[in-house]
Amino acid sequence: MEGTAISGSQDGQIASPRRAPSQQRSRERVERMLAAASALIAEHGSDAMRMGEVAERAGVSIGSLYQFFPDKRAIIWALAERYTAESQACIAASLAQVSDAEGLRRAFSELVDIYYGRFLAEPVMRDIWSGTQADKALRELELADSRANAEFLTAVLKRLRPTADPAALETTALLVWQMGEATMRLAISVGRKEGDDLVAAYKRMALRELVGE
Amino acid sequence: MEGTAISGSQDGQIASPRRAPSQQRSRERVERMLAAASALIAEHGSDAMRMGEVAERAGVSIGSLYQFFPDKRAIIWALAERYTAESQACIAASLAQVSDAEGLRRAFSELVDIYYGRFLAEPVMRDIWSGTQADKALRELELADSRANAEFLTAVLKRLRPTADPAALETTALLVWQMGEATMRLAISVGRKEGDDLVAAYKRMALRELVGE
DNA sequence: TTGCAAATATGAGGATTACTCATGTTTGTG
DNA sequence: CACAAACATGAGTAATCCTCATATTTGCAA
Numbered sequence: 500m501e502g503t504a505i506s507g508s509q510d511g512q513i514a515s516p517r518r519a520p521s522q523q524r525s526r527e528r529v530e531r532m533l534a535a536a537s538a539l540i541a542e543h544g545s546d547a548m549r550m551g552e553v554a555e556r557a558g559v560s561i562g563s564l565y566q567f568f569p570d571k572r573a574i575i576w577a578l579a580e581r582y583t584a585e586s587q588a589c590i591a592a593s594l595a596q597v598s599d600a601e602g603l604r605r606a607f608s609e610l611v612d613i614y615y616g617r618f619l620a621e622p623v624m625r626d627i628w629s630g631t632q633a634d635k636a637l638r639e640l641e642l643a644d645s646r647a648n649a650e651f652l653t654a655v656l657k658r659l660r661p662t663a664d665p666a667a668l669e670t671t672a673l674l675v676w677q678m679g680e681a682t683m684r685l686a687i688s689v690g691r692k693e694g695d696d697l698v699a700a701y702k703r704m705a706l707r708e709l710v711g712e
Numbered sequence: 713m714e715g716t717a718i719s720g721s722q723d724g725q726i727a728s729p730r731r732a733p734s735q736q737r738s739r740e741r742v743e744r745m746l747a748a749a750s751a752l753i754a755e756h757g758s759d760a761m762r763m764g765e766v767a768e769r770a771g772v773s774i775g776s777l778y779q780f781f782p783d784k785r786a787i788i789w790a791l792a793e794r795y796t797a798e799s800q801a802c803i804a805a806s807l808a809q810v811s812d813a814e815g816l817r818r819a820f821s822e823l824v825d826i827y828y829g830r831f832l833a834e835p836v837m838r839d840i841w842s843g844t845q846a847d848k849a850l851r852e853l854e855l856a857d858s859r860a861n862a863e864f865l866t867a868v869l870k871r872l873r874p875t876a877d878p879a880a881l882e883t884t885a886l887l888v889w890q891m892g893e894a895t896m897r898l899a900i901s902v903g904r905k906e907g908d909d910l911v912a913a914y915k916r917m918a919l920r921e922l923v924g925e
Numbered sequence: 926t927t928g929c930a931a932a933t934a935t936g937a938g939g940a941t942t943a944c945t946c947a948t949g950t951t952t953g954t955g
Numbered sequence: 956c957a958c959a960a961a962c963a964t965g966a967g968t969a970a971t972c973c974t975c976a977t978a979t980t981t982g983c984a985a
Contacts, residue, residue, distance in 0.1 A: 518961075522952070525962065546846070550943060560964045565944065633759070633846035642901060670906075670913045674895065681894030682887065688855060693883075700883045704921055731932075735981070738933060763972065773935045778973060 517569050529567050531557040536574045541622045545575050545630055576636055579627050583644040589613070594651045600710040603655055607709065608702055611679065615698050618683045625687060628680070645680070649673040656709065675705045730782050742780050744770040749787045754835045758788050758843055789849050792840050796857040802826070807864045813923040816868055820922065821915055824892065828911050831896045838900060841893070858893070862886040869922065888918045 520526045535556035539548045550571055554561045568574050593610055597603045618625055628641070652672040657665060682701040686694035733739045748769035752761045763784055767774045781787050806823055810816045831838055841854070865885035870878060895914040899907035 520962090522961070524952085528962090549941095561944085562946085562964050563962075566962070569944095571943065629851075630846040633843040638842075638901065642898075645898075666909075667913075670909050673898075674910055674913050674917070677894055677898050678891045681890055685855075685858075685886075685890045688851065696879075696883050697887055700880075700887050704887070704917070707920070708917055733933090735932070737981085741933090762970095774973080775935050775975085776933075779933070782973095784972070 517565070517567050517573075520567060525567070528557070528559055528563065532559065532564055532567070533574065533577060537578055537623050540575075540578070540626050544626050572634055572636060575627055575630075575634075576640065578623065579637060579640055582624050582627070583640065583647075586614075586617075587644065587647055590648050591651050594655050597655045598658065600659060603659065603710055604706055607706060611698065611702050611705075614679065615683060615686065618687050629684065641680075645673060645676050649676045652676060652709075659710070671708060675708055679705065730778075730780055730786075733780060738780070741770070741772055741776065745772065745777055745780070746787070746790060750791055750836050753788075753791070753839050757839050761788075785847055785849060788840055788843075788847075789853065791836065792850060792853055795837050795840070796853065796860075799827075799830075800857065800860055803861050804864050807868050810868045811871065813872060816872065816923055817919055820919060824911065824915050824918075827892070828896060828899065831900050842897065854893075858886065858889050862889045865889065865922075872923070884921060888921060892918065 520529045532553060535553045536548060539552055539556065548571075550564060551561055553574065554564045557564070568577070590610060593606050594603075597606050618628075627637070630637070649669070649672040652675065653665075653669050656663070656668045656672060660668065679701060682697055686697045689697070733742045745766060748766045749761060752765055752769065761784075763777060764774055766787065767777045770777070781790070803823060806819050810819050831841075840850070843850070862882070862885040865888065866878075866882050869876070869881045869885060873881065892914060895910055899910045902910070
């Protein structure tokens with residue numbers, strides 16, 4: 500991933516390709532750009548984020564910004580990509596060691612709590628995943644992320660229920676995962692108490708599906 | 713609703729208010745504007761819809777367009793509002809007569825099929841609800857719609873399970889509904905076959921939650 | 926019928942903002 | 956040290972949402 504040009508354009512149309520930073524100096528500048536974007540999104544949302552502001556806050560010119568990111572979406576995409584990579588590592592680690600139903604129960608419950616906590620605490624993640632659906636590249640990233648996470652879950656299910664139809668397990672895992680994300684989005688857009696109730700209800704439903712009664 | 717000025721702005725900031733069409737002539741023109749917008753969204757998506765094109769295709773000036781819609785979002789919002797009103801009427805009618813578990817099973821299953829069919833067949837609805845999350849007014853409309861639909865479901869559940877905790881039933885209904893929409897969105901963004909499988913799996917899960925084993 | 930206020934219609938132009946590109950500077954390397 | 960490739964710059968371009976001053980039409984009271 501390091502050294503790869505930043506893409507993330509939509510419509511299948513590849514935006515004019517951009518250089519990947521190869522020197523120490525430019526790598527640091529790219530970091531500053533991402534940090535600036537992140538801060539601005541946290542303050543006013545990605546929609547209100549202005550490219551000029553990102554450049555200014557990062558202490559670079561607007562031209563430098565576009566040297567490494569083909570367009571505005573690509574910056575947001577790059578931030579999203581980091582979040583998913585982080586999450587996936589955490590999820591994989593958490594599910595890898597599960598070997599029985601009770602273990603899955605505990606690991607899953609904990610994962611949901613962590614995810615919910617991040618959604619509540621991280622305004623940038625929240626903003627990006629909220630706007631996800633409007634952007635094709637982000638939608639694809641999210642789908643890929645869901646599939647990857649569901650894959651971890653599928654692996655566990657196959658271990659626990661070796662006789663079940665593998666395709667059905669995959670469908671279940673993907674669905675459970677996607678529903679989790681939908682629940683989170685709903686939960687953070689209603690009051691805190693109702694949100695907590697919804698997440699708790701989701702946990703019950705999902706676990707019933709994953710480990711049975 | 714008729715005679716109400718078209719709003720639908722976001723950020724809590726009310727965009728400059730617009731006149732509601734009061735004469736026959738202008739009501740027809742507003743219809744043409746909405747039809748034009750709908751056609752353009754069907755062709756290239758709401759993001760690519762240009763206000764100038766809407767006006768041109770409706771055979772009105774750009775100024776007339778803005779006479780009745782405070783901004784671009786308001787047009788999309790107005791279309792979305794029509795869809796939700798239609799759907800709600802259909803859903804309410806379908807669930808109103810349910811009186812036993814088997815009836816719920818049949819009605820719910822049919823509703824899911826209808827919804828899924830509409831998602832697959834209506835590009836405008838699909839586009840608008842895809843982009844929903846990016847726009848606060850639309851997000852609120854969708855939440856209100858979900859709540860209204862969940863309310864119909866809650867009413868049924870209360871009838872079927874009079875001893876259960878009403879608050880829990882409400883949470884369940886809202887969650888089931890929201891998960892349905894999430895499933896639809898996922899289903900239409902993957903291949904047709906996988907989409908069908910996901911919807912079928914959702915139906916099973918939801919019914920298990922709604923009417924038990 | 927006529928006079929008039931309110932409603933409706935118009936489109937050139939203001940304002941914003943994502944993005945380009947010609948030009949200049951820095952860095953690593955033979 | 957020369958030189959190519961990487962990097963940096965910001966004034967300017969293009970696209971598009973939306974405004975507003977002005978003109979026309981409609982409904983209605985006198």
